[in-house]
Amino acid sequence: MRILIVDDEPVNRSLLLHMLKEEGYTDCFEAEDGTEALRLAEKHQPDLVLLDVMMPGMSGFEVAPKLKTLYKASYLPIIFITALDDRESLIKCLEVGGDDFVSKPFDRLILAAKIRAHSRIRLLSKRVDKQNQELLGFQRNVDREHTIVEHIFSNAIVNNKSVSRFFDYKISPAATFNGDLFLCAASPGGGLYFLLGDFTGHGLASAIGALPVTRIFRAMSVKGLSVSEMAYTLNGMLLELLPPDMFFAAVLVEVDASGKRLTVWNGGMPQMMLKSETGKLVRTVDSRHMALGILEQSEFDSVCEVFDAQYGDQLFSCTDGLMEITNDEGRMLDEDGLQRWFLAAPHVTAEHLYQQARAYLGEAEPHDDMTIAIYRATPLYELKDNIQLSKTPFEINMKLTSADLQNEHVLETIMDMINSQQGLNWIRSNLFTVLTEMFNNSLEHGLLNLDSSIKRSPEGFIAYYDEREKRLAALQNGYISIAARYDPIGKALTLIMEDSGQGFDVERVTNPDLDSSSGRGVTLLRELCENVEYANNGSKITVTMKV
């Protein structure tokens, strides 16, 4: 406890000093006028001031408010020691900023008790001040961290404008961070995917899961995976990542290149609505599944609803934050209310619905994130033009001997290699058909000498594949070599397959009749490829696919 004594009379000062010493206050210093008092107060930061009123120069009444200004942040007790005893003077002591007064000649016991009482308040004030400083520091750290996280979020969760322009959407978080998530991405097969989801709760804790979901959604979109597979993968990831009381309700939608075919997985989200151009409700898509991140993978149901829209139809989806808004009378908007709003006119924008929701809430702030996304069915063929093709030429060669051929996943390796190149993933479905056709032809006829004619009867068809399995297991010699050559300038992929077999009669298999269970492969190759050439009596085939 450091005490500053201010008095112009040396006798009074030493009297006070002596008394304080006896009371155990040894950290004291003296000022003989107001100016010195202010200087020392600034220098030594006292915890309490004993202040005389009548002094030459500045009076105590002038010094007190100046001292208080020096100590804005914390409480500095000032006790006036005064010879004045009229009521006005004593009241003034307190009005100018003093906290107490003692009349001269002072009663030692009373002064000591007052010093103790004020030092208690002083200590309390110092503690509060310290805590305030800590809180301020803490707040600054949180603010800084939020700025960093916000930066990461705003960079990580960005939808490509060429895709998002097919949507009318409105995102409105209840706090800085959004537990709702809207993502869209082009599909390599033309068309697009979108995801609208809602993590339990809101704010940073619920937003954090958005990062891995975004990453996985993007990676799977590039690969052109099905909505079922996306839902399954996201569920597995979130199950592992999220604490048990947190999950992610979501709708996942794939729209094909025509812009009309919709494949929807809805887990725990409000009903979706499909509205015709004239404003009629065509259908709804209700949640048929639990939210993501709850069920074990073995229990998970990835069944989707598939349906076709007409051009101009609008598919509406929103998070439950919108549905659960409550008005002044405590009535929730609910699914029915929302349906009325959306069907009120043929074209109701997301912004309009949002404003309507704010009006419904009245003075109240929404207590959950609200997100609305409306997709309007339009041909999406132009999205294909955004796909960048790899500029690097490459050639892959492999020679597969019997052991490799017995591995039923052998073609997947080369498929994966080709599909991993930028833009080539786009033709993966056709590439599969073409490669499988060439391969099965080489294997079944070149190496295994199977006769397609036995496939004509239903029993023969099964027998053929049984025989294929048997002969393949017993295969010891022979090989199939595969070469894949990509030409980025000609935008073409050339595939060459050669086997060590005897070849076959190419002419005989090129024109199958409609009912035949075999021979269709060659027709497919000719349709799917620019060029098909047989050589070496059919044991070598070269095809070129446009990319």
Add this chain to the structure above:
Amino acid sequence: MAISTNWEQANRSLTITMDEKFDYSKVQEFRHAYTDTPESPNQIVVDLAETQYIDSSALGMLLNMQKFFNENGIKYHIVNSRPQVARILKISRFDKKFVISER
């Protein structure tokens, strides 16, 4: 994921839902899908919503299914095929043997 089937007793309709890949590796499984029904079906629906990859043996399997039932008035549908798959069905003129449609 694998092939799944759904039998509707009321109209004796069989729905076979294929997974991502419809190729020769599915020969046995696909056959069981239609031979294991409680009664002879009136209608068979093959749902290809999930199917991204198809080869000509799949086409063979579909035709073989029709031969198995020997054309006795059963309606055959292929539904929800993706554009690439639809194209292959079209090249092979499957629309003459199946009703290719949305559900």
